[in-house]
Amino acid sequence: MAPKSRSILFLLLSILLVSSINEAGATFFGIWRPINDLKDQVVEQIAKFAVTEHNKEAKTSLEFITVVQGETKLVSGTNYRLVISAKDRGAAQPKNYTAVVWSRPWIKFQQLLTFDEVKV
Incomplete structure (x- = not known):
């Protein structure tokens, strides 16, 4: 590998390391x-x-209420793991669901990875 290529690679790796430090x-x-x-x-x-997205995939009619809890993880973008309170139309009480969404906002990309009811 040429010295110039090594310098560029080192610079890019350094930037990645620094950007992953809070x-x-x-x-x-x-x-x-x-x-x-x-x-x-x-x-x-x-x-x-x-x-x-869950409503589209599962043919349900949940209505968003609020975010109860949440975490993020940096990957190639950001994974959001959220506990969401949502109510099915006609249901008396909302239920909690855990969802994981992969987001890459610089390319306007979001993907629902999981969506499951929280079992008590």
Whole structure:
């Protein structure tokens, strides 16, 4: 490998390493981290997307209520693992569901990976 190519590779790897370090100095690439603001607009949009996609795939009619709990993990994009409160039309009480959504906002990509009812 030519010296110039090695320099570019080293620079790119350094940028990747630095970008995977938070302000406390701990790396968090590939580790689930709690979401502090569950009312954040992006978090709610991801949760609503999960409910909408689940409704399409499962032919259900769940209505989004709120995000109960959430975590993110940096991958090639961001995975959101959310506990979502949603109510089926006609049901007396909402239920909680765990959804995992893979998001890559720079290419406007979202994919619902899992959506399961939380069993109590």
